[in-house]
Every structure is written in structure tokens, then in C-alpha cells.
Amino acid sequence: MNRILVTLGCFVWLLGSISATAFAQPADSQPNRPNVLIIFTDDQGYADLGCYGNTKNKTPRLDQLAEQGTRFTSFYAQTVCGPSRSALLTGRYPIRSGGWGMPASEVTIGELMRDAGYQTACIGKWDVSNRRSIVPRMPNAQGFDYYFGPLGANDSGRVTFHENNEKAGMTDDMGSLTKLYTDKAIDYLKEKRDPQEPFLLYLAHTMMHTIIGASDRFRGTSEGGLYGDVVEEFDYETGRLLDVLDELDLRDNTLVIYTSDNGPWNQEKYTDRKKGHPEGSIFWGEAGPLRNGKGSCYEAGYRVPCIVRWPGKVPAGRVSDAIFATIDFLPTFADLCGFEPPTDRLIDGIDQTDLLLGRRETGRDNFYFHDAGIRQGKWKYLKPDAQFRGYAVEDNREKVEELYDLDLDLGEQINLAAKYPDKVAELNRLMKSVETDGAVPPQLDQSIGIRK
Incomplete structure (x- = not known):
């Protein structure tokens, strides 16, 4: 009898150990949670890449990435730098997330993913702390374990780097930046992260912003002048980073955007x-x-290239015209990476997991253009005093309501507002509802002229 009891006790202990091990597994060891690599370039045109129709620039690695994943043709960022970054980081339109003046109180994908067991790194252009070293609004305080890059843009032809919260030198060699950031990203993957834990790597390039530059290896080698050289170097360096994912056996479980x-x-x-x-x-x-470019509320200001790859999960060789946006990253990552979006504020993004994984073909119902208008389905509305940056103002544009059928008129040349007044009124109401639904302006600190 004693021998039976001992045997039974051992069996119960073994079951308990197995059960405890199973339930004690940390969430970050779950095999289906992907690593996330966001490659965010600066001021790159919708048609700069071969896979988006360019016949001059040679972009074999990004074209290959598109073949390996899904290429989105109705993908929206914002129309200028800082607002675009606050929208991506928070899942909130800049009317709520603050743009260049993003308050420290905003909750970023870095914070949420770090709390969910991810390692987090940001390399490159930050541009949401008013381009100043305001520690509570810098990457380390906004959820990123590691940071290297400039806090702002390169409009003067010079950038000052920070590594975490400390200054780390400067350069006026703009042609060195694409390789430098890629080297830092590779070093992070190889040397700084824990291979046993999932990661978020947000790589925000300076190129192709304003004072452009290419390295000696690429300068003068393209058919597109210096700008073409920069595009082709960016393609090469992106390929080099993707090769490291293969080398480290990270390809199959890394969501690349x-x-x-x-x-x-x-x-x-x-x-x-x-x-x-x-x-x-x-x-x-x-x-x-597309019409116009950066700083414009016409499509070329907001609509940008987007390629997503996750082998075996995101369909390969697919082209999708579903409405998708950077504000959707946060709720989509919440689903894929195992965290809950904030519930104490309005999140403008939607969960696009089913779209990414090919389980549905529809995307967002609508997308809001900052202080300008809104798109819903094929229809796009702009109000008479729609916001344009000064350099993007079209002098011959009449300040009237505009309505375009983007399915038939992607270049926004035929204003249908007079023909469809009911649709104009409907979209105007929708635009105003986005602007007023939870839009609380960030508090302005008058003493230093920046947003908290």
C-alpha cells in the first residue's frame, strides 16, 4: 500500500510540475507572437520604387519584399514629419497626439509592447519632442529600451545624435546616414537584444528629407540624379538589414513593415x-x-507606399487597395503581440489583423485629412479652407468644397461637389465628427512654449 501511495504521489507531483511549467510560461515565449520591424523612410514618394511603377530608380530589394508580402496601394500616413510620427506611435490622429509636440502623457507602441514582454529599440529620426532633448518626451521615456539617432530633421544639413538620453556626436555628412542607421539596427539585432525575447525595432530614416546625400558607393550611379542615388542606396541598405534577419533565423517570425x-x-x-x-x-x-506632394491634403501628401511581409502569414505577391494607415499599427499589434490598447483615450486606429493575414479584403471605412477633409470608400471630400503647407499651396485652387471619386479619378482632377451635394454634406458631417470626438488639445506650457 505504501509503495502504491508513493507512486501515486510521484505521479501527482509530476502532473503538477508539468501543469505549473505550462502555465508559468511567460507570455513573451508564445511562439506565434511576431517580432516587429518598422522601416520608416522620410519624404519618399508614392512612385519612387519599381514596384510602385518607377522605371528609372532600381529598387530590387524592395521590389522583392513586395513579391514576398503584400503591397498596399491605399495606405496613409500624415502629410508632414512630426504629425506622422505621433500618429504611428500612438494610433491617434495628430489632432489628439500632438505631432512635433507630442505630450509625455501619450502612450506609444513602445510602452505597450515593452510592458507585454517585448524588447524595444528606436533608431533614427524621433521628431516628436519639439526637436529638443526634453527627457520625459524622448524615446527612453516613451517606451524604447534603446535609442540612437537625431531628435529632429536635417533641414540645416547637420544632425546631432543621441544615444539613449546622452548626446553622441554630430555630422554634416548626410550621405553617411542611411548606412549608419542600418549599421546601428544590425548591431542591435546581433549584439544588444536578448535572442530569447521578441523585439520591436522602429527604424526611422532621415533620407530622403530635404538636404539629401548618398555615400561615395552610390553617388552618381543612378539614372535619377542624386535623389535617385539616395533611393537606390536606401534599397540596398534595406536589403542588407533583411539579410541579417535571414542570417539570424528571424525571417519567418518577423513582421516587416x-x-x-x-x-x-x-x-x-x-x-x-x-x-x-x-x-x-x-x-x-x-x-x-497622385496630385501634389508633401504638405498637401491631396493624395500625394498622405498616400505613401507600404509593403508588409510575414512569411506564411501575410499573403505573398498580393496587392491590396484597402484603406490602411499608420494609425492602425497600434491596435493591430495589440492583437498580434498580446496587449490591450489604452482604454482611457480615443484610439483612431482599427485592428487590421484580418486584412494583413488575408482573411478579409476590406480595410478602414474612412480616413481623416488633418484640418482638411475626409475619405470614405471611394469618395474624398475637402473643405474650402483645407490646410496646405505654404510650399504645397496651389495658387490656382479655388477655395470651394471639393469631392472626388478616387476609383475613377485618382489624380483628383474632376470636382464632383456640385453634382453630389448630399454626399458633400454627409462627408462634411463625418469629418466634423472625427474632429470633435474626443479631440482634447494637449496642454501648452507657456513658460517654455512646448507641449507637456
């Missing part, structure tokens, strides 16, 4: 006024069939 922060600077008002460009360079990204 490539996109841009806004459309290209391609307006004569900008290029004629801006000083400091390298001699002989033409800063002119390509928007393809």
Missing part, C-alpha cells in the same frame, strides 16, 4: 526657396498618378 512618413517634396515653391542643397541636386520625389 516598410513605409514612409509622407509624400515627396516636389513643389517648385519649395525647391526654389530652400537653400543648402548639394550642388546640382534636384530634390524631387515622384508621386506617380
